[in-house]
Each structure stands twice: as C-alpha cells, then as structure tokens.
Amino acid sequence: MGKGRQAAEEPEGRAAKRQRLDAERRRLPAWSAREKLVELVRQNQVLIVIGETGSGKTTQIPRFLYDAGLAKGGLVACTQPRRVAAVTVAQRVAEEMGTELGAGKVGYSIRFDDRTSPNTRIKYMTDGMLLREALVDPLLSRYKVVVLDEAHERTVSTDVLFGLLKNVCRQRRDDFRLVVMSATLDAAAFTRYFDGAQAAYVQGRQFPVEVMYTAAPEDSYLDAAIAAALQVHCDEGPGDILVFLTGQDEIESCARLITERAAALPPPEVANGAARDGGEDEEDEQAAGRPRELLVLPIYAALPPEQQLKVFQPAPPGTRKVILATNIAETSITIAGVRYVIDTGFVKSRSYSPRLGADCLQVAPVSQAQARQRSGRAGREAPGKAFRLYTEASFRQLPPATVPEIQRTNLASTVLQLKALGIHDVLGFDFMDPPPRPALLRSLELLLALGALDSQGNLTKPTGGWLARLPVEPMYGRVLLASGQMGCSEEALAVVAMVSTDVVFHQPREKREEAAEAHARFRSREGDHLMLLAVFRAYSGVTRKGGERGAWCRSHFVNPRAMRKAIDIHTQLKEHLQALGIPLRSCGEDSLPLRRALVAGLFPHAAKRQLDGSYKVIATGQAVAIHPSSVLAGKKPECIVFNELVRTTKQYARDATVIEASWLPELAPAYFARQHANAGQQQPQQAQPQHANGLQHRQPQQRPQQHAQQNG
Numbered sequence: 001m002g003k004g005r006q007a008a009e010e011p012e013g014r015a016a017k018r019q020r021l022d023a024e025r026r027r028l029p030a031w032s033a034r035e036k037l038v039e040l041v042r043q044n045q046v047l048i049v050i051g052e053t054g055s056g057k058t059t060q061i062p063r064f065l066y067d068a069g070l071a072k073g074g075l076v077a078c079t080q081p082r083r084v085a086a087v088t089v090a091q092r093v094a095e096e097m098g099t100e101l102g103a104g105k106v107g108y109s110i111r112f113d114d115r116t117s118p119n120t121r122i123k124y125m126t127d128g129m130l131l132r133e134a135l136v137d138p139l140l141s142r143y144k145v146v147v148l149d150e151a152h153e154r155t156v157s158t159d160v161l162f163g164l165l166k167n168v169c170r171q172r173r174d175d176f177r178l179v180v181m182s183a184t185l186d187a188a189a190f191t192r193y194f195d196g197a198q199a200a201y202v203q204g205r206q207f208p209v210e211v212m213y214t215a216a217p218e219d220s221y222l223d224a225a226i227a228a229a230l231q232v233h234c235d236e237g238p239g240d241i242l243v244f245l246t247g248q249d250e251i252e253s254c255a256r257l258i259t260e261r262a263a264a265l266p267p268p269e270v271a272n273g274a275a276r277d278g279g280e281d282e283e284d285e286q287a288a289g290r291p292r293e294l295l296v297l298p299i300y301a302a303l304p305p306e307q308q309l310k311v312f313q314p315a316p317p318g319t320r321k322v323i324l325a326t327n328i329a330e331t332s333i334t335i336a337g338v339r340y341v342i343d344t345g346f347v348k349s350r351s352y353s354p355r356l357g358a359d360c361l362q363v364a365p366v367s368q369a370q371a372r373q374r375s376g377r378a379g380r381e382a383p384g385k386a387f388r389l390y391t392e393a394s395f396r397q398l399p400p401a402t403v404p405e406i407q408r409t410n411l412a413s414t415v416l417q418l419k420a421l422g423i424h425d426v427l428g429f430d431f432m433d434p435p436p437r438p439a440l441l442r443s444l445e446l447l448l449a450l451g452a453l454d455s456q457g458n459l460t461k462p463t464g465g466w467l468a469r470l471p472v473e474p475m476y477g478r479v480l481l482a483s484g485q486m487g488c489s490e491e492a493l494a495v496v497a498m499v500s501t502d503v504v505f506h507q508p509r510e511k512r513e514e515a516a517e518a519h520a521r522f523r524s525r526e527g528d529h530l531m532l533l534a535v536f537r538a539y540s541g542v543t544r545k546g547g548e549r550g551a552w553c554r555s556h557f558v559n560p561r562a563m564r565k566a567i568d569i570h571t572q573l574k575e576h577l578q579a580l581g582i583p584l585r586s587c588g589e590d591s592l593p594l595r596r597a598l599v600a601g602l603f604p605h606a607a608k609r610q611l612d613g614s615y616k617v618i619a620t621g622q623a624v625a626i627h628p629s630s631v632l633a634g635k636k637p638e639c640i641v642f643n644e645l646v647r648t649t650k651q652y653a654r655d656a657t658v659i660e661a662s663w664l665p666e667l668a669p670a671y672f673a674r675q676h677a678n679a680g681q682q683q684p685q686q687a688q689p690q691h692a693n694g695l696q697h698r699q700p701q702q703r704p705q706q707h708a709q710q711n712g
Ligand code: ADP
Pocket: 028, 051, 052, 053, 054, 055, 056, 057, 058, 059, 060, 088, 089, 091, 092, 309, 312, 331, 332, 333, 334, 335, 336
C-alpha cells in the first residue's frame, strides 16, 4: 500500500526535480542578495545577516559561500539551536545540490547522530556540537566559515560560541569568516557585541496577517486548539494550518483527536448546503469552499527524520495539512503552504532555579515577540489569519521578549566546557548578556562537589576533563565514572542511556490499563532507574532479527524509537568509557552498587521524607512530591535521588530511586559536610542564593488566561 503511494509520487525525474528545486531557490529573497552577501563576507571577517524567517538564509547562504570558494581547503559550518532544523535543512540542501546526504558534500551532526564523511563541505550541526568540537580544536581550524544561525534564539551554546568565535576571529585574521544570522530586526545588539560589525539585510516579503483573539479565556488550550483547527478547516478557504503546541505528548494526543473528529465531519458539500452526487471530481473543490480531507502531521524533535520530512511535502489536491508543531516551527523551519496559524500561547521551556538547585521543565507562556513570530508564519505566501487562543488583554501582559536561555538555565555543563577550553575566569567571560552571578556560582559549586573542579576552580585531571568530554550532563557523567569503581558500569550505562532517550513508556488513552499491566512487569520496589534498567535488559535480550524487537515493544507498550535510540546512545557512551579506560563490569542482580553510583552523581537531587510524609530536597530545602508516574509514588521511602524536577501544579521529582541517607555524606562528603545524621532538616554548607532578576520561575499563575481574569 505504502509502495503504491510512493510510486504515484515519483513520476518526477531527477532532472525535473533539480529544475523545480532550482526554480524554487531563485524565488527566495536570499537569492537576489547573493552577490552582495558573498562580497560582504569576502570583505568583512564578521557579518551580521538579518532576514525574515523563510527568506532562504539557512538553506542558501552556506551554499553561496561554499560556491564562491570562501571555504577553500576547509568546511562551512552552519549551527542550529534545534536538531530538527539541522537535519531537515541538511536534507533539503543535499537535495538542492543533488548530492547524497552524509556521503556527499552536505552532512549534519547532532548529538548521538553524525552524518558526515570526508567529503562533507557544508555541515549543518547543532550549536552544542560545534561547542564540543571546540574542546578538541579551540580554533576550529577545519572550518573556513562558521555561520551562527538563529542567533536571535540566544541559546546557551550559541551565546558561548559568540565569545569563543570572537576570539577565533582575532587569531585567524585572514583565513576565517564568521556570519551571524538572525530573524529579528534588531541588529544593534549583535553589531555592538562584535565590535561594530557590518550588518546586511535580506529583504523578505510578508503579507498581512489578521490576528484574532478569544473573547474570553479558554479553560484548556488543548481543547481550544483542536476545536479551532476543525473550525478553520470547515470555515476557511484553502491553505494549510499550523498549530503551536508544547511537546510530543500533547501533539500525539491532539493528532489522534483531530483525526477522529475530522473523520466524523460531514463532507464539505453537505456542510455548504450544496449537495451533489458522489462522483464529483477534484476540480470542484474550490466551489465547495474548502479541501475535503484533513491530513494531520506532527513535527517535534523526537520524531524520526524520515517522518520529520513529511511535513514539507505539499498537501495532495483536495486535502489540507494541519501541522502540529512545537516551537521549532516558529523560526527554525518554514513549511510552505501555511495560511492559518493557531497559537496556544505556550511553550515548554527548561529553566534553572538556583532556589531549587535544579533545572525545571515547564510549560510557560510565550513572549510577545514569539507570539508575533508565530502569527507571521501565516503570511509568507499570501494574506493569512492567526488565531491566538488567549485574550488581547493577556497578550499585552506577556513579557515583550524571551529571556536569553543563559539567564535562566543550569550552567554546570557550560561552565565545565569553558573550563575545559582553558577559560579560567568564567565570571569574566565575554558574554553578550552575562548570566546572573548566583547561577554561575552555583554551577561552580556543583562542579566542585562533583569533583570536576578543585578548590581553586581549576579543572581536575582526570575527572574534570573526562566529565567535559562525556556527551551527557556532568551529574550523569559522574554516575558513569563512579560506576566504574563500584563495579556496575554495565548497569549505569544502560540507565544513563535510558534517561537520555525519549519517553520510553507508551500509554495510549484507549488502552491505559493494558499498558499499565504490561509495564508492571518491569516495576521495581527500588525505583524508576531500576525499572528502566529492567526494560533495557529485556529489550536487549530480544533478537534483532525478523522484527522481533518491534513486536516486543508493541506487546510491552514500549516506544520502539526510544529503545533504538537508547541502544545507540548506550553504544556511544560505552565507547567513551572504554576510551577513558573505565572497566566495564556488571553488578548482576544486586542493585546496591548501582544505587550508590547514582548517588555519587545525583546527590544534589537527593530528597528526604519529612515528618508529615512530604519530601524536601536536602540541598535546598525545597518541597517536592514524587511524580505520579513514578513506581515510588505513594510508597514513601525515606530518602530518594531523582533526575529532574517537573513543575505542573506543584514541584514533582521525576524518575526517582530509593537510597540510604547515610550514603550522602559518604559519597559526597564536601557537599553534605554539615549534614551527617539529620539530613534534610537543615541547609547544607552552600549559601542560599539571593533572588536575582530573571532567575525566578515564572509561576503558573502567570498563564495568560489568568491575567485576563485578573484584568477582566
Ligand atoms: P530562513 O533560514 O531564512 O528562515 P530557510 O532557508 O530555512 O529560510 O527556508 C527557505 C525555504 O526552503 C522555505 O521556503 C522552506 O519552506 C524551504 N525548505 C527548507 N527546508 C525544507 C525541506 N526540508 N523540505 C522542503 N522545503 C524546505
């Protein structure tokens, strides 16, 4: 069936396809600017390029520079904050150039997935990967041109790369070019930071977009989004719909509901009161007012690359696409054909709270700038409409711009990388917007406690150097290193791979009980990490042949993609450990060494039960509850360590394991020096950081809806 469809789509020959793609390229605003851009890059070591989203910056500019010979003897790198963008754009450029992705001139590199070869000349990569390469080669001597794309996103890695590349420019005066690209019109901040660098503008075109708000706040933005999508489909003329949601779970359940409800809609003819007989042809579609079928297409980071590319395929005649996206569709990728945007007003973001001493993943309102970007996506090819699922008053209450990530996330791995790059004075590093001092100090303290830095703040050898190179957060890196000494590195590798992959357990709404029963087989009284280990072991035990692993996943309600990825990460981490000379040993069925190894890295996330049965994070005194999804929920062990905090109605500790309180002072003596017997009742040696601007979590009360209620 799939094959038949493929065949129908393939009549376009190779040459015809190249021709079509060439014509498409030539229509992009970046095309008209190409000679000017190339000339400016030739003459300026640093160039800032500003251009509307969709104008062809990412797909075209690296190639212009390559074609003009500016990368002679080296590569062009183009960084992306998002993995999806790196992959889909590389795929597109490879197609446009008629070369094989990975093996030919165009490749990409994202964490745990490197698709480059000695032939690679244009390399799309996440900003985090380029930062990692700088650890090995601080002057990035393989690259003749580095394009820092999506600079307006201001991710931590891009911000750090700003500082590093400024230095590379000073040292490689003649043979290096830096291009900083941004979709926001404010070039001034970049120009100032890069010592008055020249800015060039790619003239985009934008059609008017009519922005609509809800009259009253919505109870559930998900229900509202589903209803809005169906309403647009029924009432509006041709054009695809782009819906902004916050994450994979939400997107998957929305996709299911929209598909179900769209199938139940009356055909357009009937809806329009113009009943016709069944044999009409596609040409009558216009007359009917709207396309007949709705194709639901999700796009988010964890979706496999082949599926990510599906959103770019034009909707077949008579159909309309509804694309359910995270904020990757805000500026990183542009999907042709979108005329309607539905903006829930939310985004999932990771933020670090020194008060909680942990990163926190939460759904937060977007900024006004983000809301404008989102609406703008409706007007790229023709006038469009944007439906904001919040009131106009709420919009005015939103923060004008997004706070740069560096001012709100955990900086431990960033600080560690700076140290490994030989930048000792991290507080004095040339940041475009320096992170708050307390956050930097906290990271330094954490790295000290993990043994990555000594008391002078120098990188320790070998521990600090190893932790900087392992492609996981320093806390997990420490777990891996400790496991070598504790005789459980096999198990620790499996656990770290499992926590680094996507959501493992699949819980379809309609089969909730069946899924819970299947998952129950892996339950462990000792916690979620052991449960993940059990899944990993069981899966690894199934033969690779004959699709048995897929069948195993289906019958156990386990996400096959997440498992394949976990195996992949496991292999790569194992190679790292072997390279570091860490012995691979198994503790068999005895969980004790593994739980102790977890403590050796996750101790800042240790929480202790209080007299009233609630929990407090020992290091910070913050109240947390065990996440309802945990096997420990309702079990009330005395002491736990956990992976991360999730904030919904309250602070939840996700992925927890039972530990002994007495292990803490033993395995992290410096951190718990004053704790000893009465852990949890008092503060550890760290000073409570003061509140600094930008560090506090946005409270859930700040949801736009509720603003509106306060105002209304
Ligand atoms: P910018 O970086 O300025 O936002 P891009 O270079 O990403 O613009 O996009 C230019 C054009 O290329 C857009 O019209 C977009 O739809 C198209 N495009 C980008 N990636 C793909 C892809 N994987 N498949 C099809 N079209 C793509």
